[in-house]
Amino acid sequence: MSPIKPSSWFLFPCFSSSISARRRVSGRVSSSRSAAVACCRPAPHCLPSLHPPSRSGPDPSTSGRRLRPAASLVSSTSGCGLPSSSVVDPECQKFLEEECIEVPSYIHIESNEFSYRKHKRQKEEDIAVCECQYDILDPESPCGDRCLNFLTNTECTPGYCRCGVYCKNQRFQKCQHARTRLVRTEGRGWGLVADENIMAGQFVIEYCGEVISWKEAKQRSQAYETQGMNDAYIIYLNADESIDATKKGSLARFINHSCQPNCETRKWNVLGEVRVGIFATQDIPFGTELSYDYNFEWFGGVMVRCLCGAANCSGFLGAKSRGFQEATYLWEDDDDRFSVENIPLYDSADDEPTSISKDILLSNDGLITQYDNSSTVQSTETPGTARPNEFAPMIVEQLTARSNELAPMNVEPLAASSNEFTPMTIEPLSAIPMVAHFVENGSTEYSAQDTYDTSQNSVPSANHVNQTESQNNSNHSTLVPVKPAPKRRGRKPKRVLHKLDIPDICNRLASSEACEEILYCEEVKNQAASEINALYDEIRPAVEEHERDSQDSVSTSLAEKWIEASCCKYKADFDLYAAIIKNIASTPLRSKDDMASREQNGLKYLENGS
Numbered sequence: 001m002s003p004i005k006p007s008s009w010f011l012f013p014c015f016s017s018s019i020s021a022r023r024r025v026s027g028r029v030s031s032s033r034s035a036a037v038a039c040c041r042p043a044p045h046c047l048p049s050l051h052p053p054s055r056s057g058p059d060p061s062t063s064g065r066r067l068r069p070a071a072s073l074v075s076s077t078s079g080c081g082l083p084s085s086s087v088v089d090p091e092c093q094k095f096l097e098e099e100c101i102e103v104p105s106y107i108h109i110e111s112n113e114f115s116y117r118k119h120k121r122q123k124e125e126d127i128a129v130c131e132c133q134y135d136i137l138d139p140e141s142p143c144g145d146r147c148l149n150f151l152t153n154t155e156c157t158p159g160y161c162r163c164g165v166y167c168k169n170q171r172f173q174k175c176q177h178a179r180t181r182l183v184r185t186e187g188r189g190w191g192l193v194a195d196e197n198i199m200a201g202q203f204v205i206e207y208c209g210e211v212i213s214w215k216e217a218k219q220r221s222q223a224y225e226t227q228g229m230n231d232a233y234i235i236y237l238n239a240d241e242s243i244d245a246t247k248k249g250s251l252a253r254f255i256n257h258s259c260q261p262n263c264e265t266r267k268w269n270v271l272g273e274v275r276v277g278i279f280a281t282q283d284i285p286f287g288t289e290l291s292y293d294y295n296f297e298w299f300g301g302v303m304v305r306c307l308c309g310a311a312n313c314s315g316f317l318g319a320k321s322r323g324f325q326e327a328t329y330l331w332e333d334d335d336d337r338f339s340v341e342n343i344p345l346y347d348s349a350d351d352e353p354t355s356i357s358k359d360i361l362l363s364n365d366g367l368i369t370q371y372d373n374s375s376t377v378q379s380t381e382t383p384g385t386a387r388p389n390e391f392a393p394m395i396v397e398q399l400t401a402r403s404n405e406l407a408p409m410n411v412e413p414l415a416a417s418s419n420e421f422t423p424m425t426i427e428p429l430s431a432i433p434m435v436a437h438f439v440e441n442g443s444t445e446y447s448a449q450d451t452y453d454t455s456q457n458s459v460p461s462a463n464h465v466n467q468t469e470s471q472n473n474s475n476h477s478t479l480v481p482v483k484p485a486p487k488r489r490g491r492k493p494k495r496v497l498h499k500l501d502i503p504d505i506c507n508r509l510a511s512s513e514a515c516e517e518i519l520y521c522e523e524v525k526n527q528a529a530s531e532i533n534a535l536y537d538e539i540r541p542a543v544e545e546h547e548r549d550s551q552d553s554v555s556t557s558l559a560e561k562w563i564e565a566s567c568c569k570y571k572a573d574f575d576l577y578a579a580i581i582k583n584i585a586s587t588p589l590r591s592k593d594d595m596a597s598r599e600q601n602g603l604k605y606l607e608n609g610s
C-alpha cells in the first residue's frame with residue numbers, strides 16, 4: 001500500500017486539498033467564493049434555506065418566516081454523531097432574531113457521505129499492520145509517532161492492530177476532535193475557534209462533506225455560483241474527487257483562511273478511504289480562531305479580498321495561485337484587462353451587519369452562545385478580528401535583484417591562444433539586469449534595464465486596484481455583479497523586445513573562439529529546450545485533464561525529471577547569456593569597415609575569422 005503523499009512532494013504549487021469553488025467563464029475554470037450566512041435586514045425574516053443564500057438580500061421564497069438557530073438545522077448526523085444536547089441558548093436565539101442574522105444552513109455530518117459511489121471496503125491484503133506492542137510502562141508504545149502506520153498517514157485497522165483498544169492511531173475513526181466553537185467574525189462570515197488549548201500537531205477536526213467526482217464538483221460550483229453563493233466549501237481530495245461541504249458538512253467547513261495559519265490540512269488513509277483532517281501546526285490557546293491556508297486557486301473573475309489580517313497577507317484569496325499571478329503580472333500599455341472597471345470585486349466586509357456587538361457561538365456539542373467580541377476571540381496573528389478596511393499590500397515579485405545595487409561585472413579575458421572551450425566561471429552577474437522571456441516557439445527574448453524600470457513603475461498592484469475599486473463602491477449592500485472573466489491571453493511582456501540574434505552577435509566578434517563558444521552554448525540551450533518540451537508532452541495529458549489537480553496524476557519520478565530538465569534549461573540559458581556577455585566584453589569586435597564590406601558581400605558569419 002502506498003503512503004499518501006504529503007503536499008511537499010508535488011511539483012506543482014497547490015496542495016490538492018485546497019479550497020476552491022470553480023466556475024466556467026469563457027471556457028475556463030475560475031474560482032469564486034461563496035456564501036455566507038449573514039443577512040442584515042430590518043425584520044426578522046431570515047430563514048435558512050438549503051443553500052446559503054446570496055448576500056444580496058432576502059430570498060423572496062423564504063421571507064416572512066422566522067429565523068431558526070443553527071442547532072435546530074442539524075437534520076442528520078452520521079459517524080460520530082453530533083451530541084444530542086443541541087440546546088439553543090434562548091438569549092442567543094433572541095439576539096439572532098433581533099439582529100436578523102441568518103444562521104448557517106447546512107446538514108451536520110461527522111463522516112463523509114458518498115452519493116456517486118460506494119464507500120470503499122478495505123481488502124484484507126491492503127491492511128497495513130504496524131509493529132507496535134502495547135507496553136503499560138511506555139505511554140508512547142501504542143501507535144504513537146513511532147508507529148509505521150502513523151508515519152505514513154495511515155490509521156490502524158481495528159482488529160488488526162496489536163495494541164487493540166489502546167491504539168492511538170485511530171483518531172479519525174474515533175472522532176478524537178479538539179473542542180471547537182462556531183463564532184461570528186467581522187468581515188469573514190462565520191469562523192471556528194478553539195474551545196480548549198490545542199497542542200501543535202493535534203488532530204483538530206475532519207473536513208467532512210459529500211464525496212463527489214471532479215466533474216460533479218465542477219457542475220455544483222457552477223450551480224452554486226448561479227444561485228449567488230459566495231463562500232466556497234469544495235475542497236479537493238485528489239485528482240478525481242472533491243469533498244463538498246456546502247450542504248452537508250462538519251464544523252470544519254467554517255474554518256477561515258489565513259495567510260499565516262495555525263492549522264493545515266492533511267490527507268489520511270482511513271480504512272482504505274482518503275480523508276482530510278485539519279491539524280494544528282502550533283500550540284493554539286483557547287479562544288483563538290482556527291485557520292489554515294486554503295491554497296485557493298484563482299482562475300479569473302471575482303478577486304476576493306483576504307481579511308486574515310496577517311502581516312504577510314497576500315491581499316486576496318488565491319493571490320499566490322498561478323492564475324492570479326499571471327493575471328497580475330505584466331501587461332502592455334493598452335491592455336485594460338485589469339483596469340478598475342473590469343475587476344469584478346467582492347468584499348465580504350461590506351455585507352456584514354455593522355451593529356453586531358457580540359459573536360455568536362455554536363460549539364461542537366451543539367450549543368449556541370453569545371460571544372463578546374471584546375474578549376478572547378481574535379485571529380492568531382493580530383489582536384482583534386480582521387480589519388475590513390485595511391489589508392496588507394500585495395507582494396509583487398521583483399523581476400530581478402535590486403538593479404541599483406549590482407556590482408560591476410568582473411570578466412576574465414578569454415585566453416587568445418586557447419582553442420578549448422572551458423566551462424565558464426563568472427563573477428556575480430551585473431551590469432544591465434536582463435530578463436529572459438520564453439515565448440511560445442521556444443525562442444528567447446531578452447529585455448534590459450528599461451523594461452525593469454518601466455515595469456516597476458507601471459504595474460499597479462492588485463491591492464491598489466482593489467482599493468480604488470472599493471472607494472468607488474462604497475455602498476456594497478449587494479454583490480458586485482460578476483462579469484465574465486476576461487479571456488486570458490497568457491503572460492505578456494511589457495514591451496516587444498528584440499530577439500537575441502546569435503548569428504548577428506557572432507558576426508560582430510572578431511574571434512572565432514568566441515563565436516564557437518556562443519554557438520556551442522546556443523546548441524546546448526536548444527537541446528535543453530527540446531528535452532523539456534518532450535517531457536512536458538508526457539505531463540500534458542494529466543495537466544489538461546485535471547488542470548490544477550494534476551499533481552496527483554504525475555508520478556514522482558516524472559516530477560523529478562521535470563525538475564532536473566527545468567534546471568538544465570535554466571543553466572543552459574544562463575550559460576548562453578553569460579557567454580555572450582563575456583565575449584562581447586572581452587573579445588575584439590570587427591572593425592566597421594570590415595562589417596560594412598561583409599554586409600555588402602553578403603558573407604555569412606561562419607566564414608568570419610575562420
Ligand SMILES: C[S@@+](CC[C@H](N)C(=O)[O-])C[C@H]1O[C@@H](n2cnc3c(N)ncnc32)[C@H](O)[C@@H]1O
Nearest residue numbers: 033034188189190231232254256257306307308
Ligand atoms: C469554507 S468557508 C469558511 C466559512 C465561512 N466564513 C462561512 O461563513 O461559512 C470559505 C469562505 O469564507 C470566506 N473567507 C474565508 N477566509 C477568508 C478570509 N481570510 N478573508 C475573506 N474571506 C474569507 C470566503 O468567502 C470563503 O469563500
